[in-house]
Amino acid sequence: MKTKAMEKAIDKYTKKRIPLQTLYEMFETIIEGTDLAKHTLEFEAAFQLALDRLVNQNIIKPVKSSKMNHRGLYLKYVKPAPLIDNNEIHGEIINTIIKPMDIKYYLSNPMKYLEDKEYILALVDFFKSADKVWVTVNERSYELFNDEKFLKGNERNRSYGEAILGRLGLTYCDLYCTTTLEPFFCFLKGDLSSKANRKVYIIENKDTFWSMKYAAFDDGSLDVDMLIYGEGRKIISSFQFIGEYGLDEKDKFIYFGDLDSEGIIILDELVQRYDKYNIKPYILGYEQLIASAKSKGTTLVPKAQSLNKKALDNFLGYFCKDSAASIYDIIVAGRYVPQEAFSLKKMKQLFEKILSINAEQE
Known part of the structure; x- marks a missing residue:
């Protein structure tokens, strides 16, 4: 019962890493109104049992690079990433990405698709629209992503937007935009x-x-x-x-x-x-x-x-x-x-x- 309550508290916790002290405080809240007194040997044993079950059920994992306390408990824990069904993501990629965008990269890298999804959807909306007028790269970048620098880096470093275009096999011409010359x-x-x-x-x-x-x-x-x-x-x-x-x-x-x-x-x-x-x-x-x-x-x-x-x-x-x-x-x-x-x-x-x-x- 206490383990289930801890699982719900952890699920509501917004940060990925959870200090041991926070887990203690969650457990203290859960046992309020019970016969189990705080900071007793019985409390420590019940807390450790709940912690072991949470780890065994892959609800949390210890951060092994963190130090241990005097009871042998790690000082930090982390919520593992949820398991992803790649077949489900592949289906979404196939149904979402349209021509002239190329789907091959994201089919091979479905987790990258999840990271880039909001940008990909903005590009999908653009290609579905009928009104396509030639503009500068910075103008198109601001129109699609609310960031005029997103689609073009400097002479040394590519921008993240350029990386996404490369993954989708797109050029500036596909986006009906052109670079402007830097004057001197x-x-x-x-x-x-x-x-x-x-x-x-x-x-x-x-x-x-x-x-x-x-x-x-x-x-x-x-x-x-x-x-x-x-x-x-x-x-x-x-x-x-x-x-x-x-x-x-x-x-x-x-x-x-x-x-x-x-x-x-x-x-x-x-x-x-x-x-x-x-x-x-x-x-x-x-x-x-x-x-x-x-x-x-x-x-x-x-x-x-x-x-x-x-x-x-x-x-x-x-x-x-x-x-x-x-x-x-x-x-x-x-x-x-x-x-x-x-x-x-x-x-x-x-x-x-x-x-x-x-x-x-x-």
């Missing part, structure tokens, strides 16, 4: 369409971007057709925006960032993702950072950065032996040189020197 901030020198083989500089940090703008555009001392503010890792997604300016694989893209692991990884990801484009590091700029490291020293990176050996090896391949050795020593030591070390003053001096040399050679 830039300056143009002249009419890009009037020139072939254009030279485009991508600058990672804001201060150096503006210094390069003053040196390249206001003074006209650098051969450049377009200057793009990379804005850190954002350029990995926003690089696609170059198509809006008619740029293509015949143009030359020159990247300049901090001399650190993160900056090197950004360049490497750009080169790998957009491999049909001619993307190279700004050698003269990085050599200025190396010179600064030799004269003023380097700084420990402000936060931990992962060392991507393959990206580093690819980066070193652009440089002469001495420069590559200097870069290697800086990066492996966990140090860096910010691109701000190549200041506006140094840019003007370098660009004027290059102009002078070119004039002498003409």
Whole structure:
């Protein structure tokens, strides 16, 4: 009788894990009005008997990683997950999921179907509706799931919504939605369409971007057709925006960032993702950072950065032996040189020197 009452109390308990103390309190409530006195040997024996029966009947299970009390009882218990009839779930999957959604993944993973059911039903309602107008991914995401970010993650991580689409074999086109290009901030020198083989500089940090703008555009001392503010890792997604300016694989893209692991990884990801484009590091700029490291020293990176050996090896391949050795020593030591070390003053001096040399050679 006491075991049945305990079973009902446990069933009403909303949390999955139940502390031993809570089970004691449940038992104390159950025995009120009986001849069994609390906290006596008879009470302890009756409680332990009820606990053993609950465990044997799989109503609760001890959390064996929890400690035991002085009577050998575990301090925590857990309500086991209810047994699921997979055949019943398979029938529900077959009857619920409609074309163009694919049912194969969820037939093989019925528990995942139960986890994803609310999202799947939202998609089912969408495919049953007649009104389908093309919108952006974020707009469709908000419409279906009340979360504009649900269907699209960032360049490093997929969102949970993208995972569900993959399980169902769906694309954004199936949902009548399209991604939008991430724009970037830039300056143009002249009419890009009037020139072939254009030279485009991508600058990672804001201060150096503006210094390069003053040196390249206001003074006209650098051969450049377009200057793009990379804005850190954002350029990995926003690089696609170059198509809006008619740029293509015949143009030359020159990247300049901090001399650190993160900056090197950004360049490497750009080169790998957009491999049909001619993307190279700004050698003269990085050599200025190396010179600064030799004269003023380097700084420990402000936060931990992962060392991507393959990206580093690819980066070193652009440089002469001495420069590559200097870069290697800086990066492996966990140090860096910010691109701000190549200041506006140094840019003007370098660009004027290059102009002078070119004039002498003409």
